[in-house]
Amino acid sequence: MERKQPKCIICSRIVEESSKVPLCNIHIRAYNKLALKYGDWKNAYGDLSPREFLEKILENEYSGKWVKEVVRIILSQKELMQTFLGDLSSRDMKG
Template identity: 50%
Template sequence: MRQRPGMETNSEKCVICGRSVETESKQSFCRLHMEAYRNIVKNYGNWRNAYGDLTPEEFLKRLENNEYAGKWVKEVARVVLSSRDLLQLFLDDLSCLSKKD
């Protein structure tokens, strides 16, 4: 397959679905799973306010089993919980977010 000028190929694949990772991503997620990941990070504070002392791990477990959560969110929650490295990146991202507030 010929590449158009200005288009870069990234051979890295999403750890969840195998799609191409479009941008530099520490988490190695495709665009769709990265969007779900960002929403998870962004909304942790809301859940923590609603449920009290909710740890990040408990939050991810609740998302994974929440009938109202979307497929992408559930997949991201499951994979982050199953990977020590991804869980640490998630904790780091939560920490960075709380410093911005």
């Protein structure tokens, strides 16, 4: 039985089966980096919502190309934003 291979919603590369978000290896790495970075930024800024954080990343000229692509897709897709928020809170719980 042939199963449809999921593709990255940003670049259309094949998505790893283990990935819970529709992103390829390259973009999933950027996604994970974002989630990690949010913790640091939140500490530095005091109060920073995930959306504000993503907008700051987008405005930052030092942010990487792939990271910015991931931010744009998170901001434009409600479902992905929900997944991202879920990842952030599960990280919080781990401390």
